[in-house]
Amino acid sequence: MRGSHVVGEAAVRAGCRYYFGYPITPQNELPEYLSARLPEVGGTFIQGESEVASINMVLGASVAGGRAMTSSSSPGISLKQEGISFMAGMELPAVIVNMMRGGPGLGNIAPSAADYFQATRGGGHGDYRTPVLAPAGCQELAELTFVAFELADKYRNPVMLLGDGLMGQVMEPVVFPDFIDLDHLPKKDWALTGCKGREPRAIFSMLLGQKGELYYHNLHLQEKYDQIAAEELRWETHQADNAEMIVVAYGTAARIAERAIDKLRAEGLAVGLFRPITLWPFPTAPLRELASKSHKVAVFELSLGQMVEDVILSLGERAEIYFYGVPGGIIPTPDDVGKFMRSAVAGDEKVGRRLAL
Amino acid sequence: MSTEVAFKKVFGWPESLKDTPTHYCPGCGHSIVHRLLAECLDELNLREKTIGVPPVGCAVLAYNYFNFDMVEAPHGRALAVATGIKRVHPDKVVLTYQGDGDLAAIGTAETIHAANRGENITTIFINNAIYGMTGGQMAPTTVLGQDATTAPGGRDPKLHGRPLDISRMLAVSDGVAYIERCTVTAVKEIRKAKKAIKKALRCQLDGLGFSLVELLSPCPTNWKLTPGRAWEWVNDEMVKTYPLGVLKDTTGYEDKK
Numbered sequence: 001m002r003g004s005h006v007v008g009e010a011a012v013r014a015g016c017r018y019y020f021g022y023p024i025t026p027q028n029e030l031p032e033y034l035s036a037r038l039p040e041v042g043g044t045f046i047q048g049e050s051e052v053a054s055i056n057m058v059l060g061a062s063v064a065g066g067r068a069m070t071s072s073s074s075p076g077i078s079l080k081q082e083g084i085s086f087m088a089g090m091e092l093p094a095v096i097v098n099m100m101r102g103g104p105g106l107g108n109i110a111p112s113a114a115d116y117f118q119a120t121r122g123g124g125h126g127d128y129r130t131p132v133l134a135p136a137g138c139q140e141l142a143e144l145t146f147v148a149f150e151l152a153d154k155y156r157n158p159v160m161l162l163g164d165g166l167m168g169q170v171m172e173p174v175v176f177p178d179f180i181d182l183d184h185l186p187k188k189d190w191a192l193t194g195c196k197g198r199e200p201r202a203i204f205s206m207l208l209g210q211k212g213e214l215y216y217h218n219l220h221l222q223e224k225y226d227q228i229a230a231e232e233l234r235w236e237t238h239q240a241d242n243a244e245m246i247v248v249a250y251g252t253a254a255r256i257a258e259r260a261i262d263k264l265r266a267e268g269l270a271v272g273l274f275r276p277i278t279l280w281p282f283p284t285a286p287l288r289e290l291a292s293k294s295h296k297v298a299v300f301e302l303s304l305g306q307m308v309e310d311v312i313l314s315l316g317e318r319a320e321i322y323f324y325g326v327p328g329g330i331i332p333t334p335d336d337v338g339k340f341m342r343s344a345v346a347g348d349e350k351v352g353r354r355l356a357l
Numbered sequence: 358m359s360t361e362v363a364f365k366k367v368f369g370w371p372e373s374l375k376d377t378p379t380h381y382c383p384g385c386g387h388s389i390v391h392r393l394l395a396e397c398l399d400e401l402n403l404r405e406k407t408i409g410v411p412p413v414g415c416a417v418l419a420y421n422y423f424n425f426d427m428v429e430a431p432h433g434r435a436l437a438v439a440t441g442i443k444r445v446h447p448d449k450v451v452l453t454y455q456g457d458g459d460l461a462a463i464g465t466a467e468t469i470h471a472a473n474r475g476e477n478i479t480t481i482f483i484n485n486a487i488y489g490m491t492g493g494q495m496a497p498t499t500v501l502g503q504d505a506t507t508a509p510g511g512r513d514p515k516l517h518g519r520p521l522d523i524s525r526m527l528a529v530s531d532g533v534a535y536i537e538r539c540t541v542t543a544v545k546e547i548r549k550a551k552k553a554i555k556k557a558l559r560c561q562l563d564g565l566g567f568s569l570v571e572l573l574s575p576c577p578t579n580w581k582l583t584p585g586r587a588w589e590w591v592n593d594e595m596v597k598t599y600p601l602g603v604l605k606d607t608t609g610y611e612d613k614k
Contacts, residue, residue, distance in 0.1 A: 060441020204429035
């Protein structure tokens, strides 16, 4: 099944009944799929008049208690930032899918991973965080779509599923999780349903009060983010036992790196993979533990260096850090990345460079 | 004659309105419209099934006054938010309460497309021809010659363009069932406005499509007029740009005389 369709079907099975989005390549197959699929399960699909309208329809469906989702690709995600910031401030759950493409600006429609900063640093205005899940293939797209909805509801917070144009287009076999029973989801005792039999509810993000209302609200949000950072870390390793060098990569880059690592291992080079699955919160502690054994870390990204900053924040001078990044919607081959790894093992900087801290 | 018959309550505090001191300026039209909307919801027994979306602007704090469920929308996005709510709760009454900057400038696209989709939502549109909360900047609805802090010397069509009559624009859409423009600056007109709001709500209850009531509303503070003069300005000047009356009505309701 095609990656974009996988997300659509997984969302329906995870209880999503409301989708709002605006066309943009390379993720159109997802709204197309849901435009036919959601009505089959009594759900709503609306093609909004813009990304801005779509994310605010998500806000409305979410505040009304529905499981809601939107999707887009890089330029469209920039437009959604206002709504994401509001939902973070109002503590509203939602799933936002970004199938990243080359940027900045309109860039191109080829796969890229240059929205890491935007995704992991909040993206919009204000002191907030959104959990970011980075799948590396169709099976994981299905599973992490479920996780995204669960985290969003559990923490009343927007959650981003960060894929790329390649992942949206590629076809792989998938085993889907079972349908969620909507009646057995935890009740949303904060949602707006009309005030029959209870006091009216007001949900808002503006806190003008003179008693530090906004100050305390932000501290409350930070407590929530601290809890997420402590409890929701996800990562995976591959061939990491006894590795002399750990390669850090996520998403499509990790798939390419995995192939390269297998080849190098066959040649006798002890190289392993550390793949962050939650990009925020970044799995700092497990990476640090691995790096404490290998002392050498090579970071490969489909951008000119964004996740590498989290690697630096995680490791500091605990390891030698090498970096190789490919910008602008170009997908390097496992051989290209293998050359970087060999170069990093040798420390000769023929491909990529060692980062001076 | 028993006392039950001798005393009939003819005036009181609407249940749909909280007993909160107002932050609106003296002479502002918001308080009147809040009251009218609350009375209509009470009379139609809708308070407990209503979900409201206030704008960004002077009415951003409307949830301090209205005694039903409310959610704040980002500036201009009220009708997109309301669309999401209505799709989850088609059996509830969903309304937006928006000013001219919110509805006719930053939210123009959301307004036109929600109306054109025929969303079964009611919009209360406060047109005071100025940006109130930010301190008197030019609005899309500022009339020609009217002073604004960002149109010093008055709105000049060559520099600032002409006032936007968005209700008239919306009326051409087949998704729209009912639009009426009223004022809240004369007792007779206030009664008319209440009737219009009630009709718009009824239109939603009957699932006829999008309904909107535009209310020409005074802003004495930013117009730099006394409340009395501000009322006169609505009645004498503002209605020239925004003529009162029904702009669209496909409801088929027969109005009681």
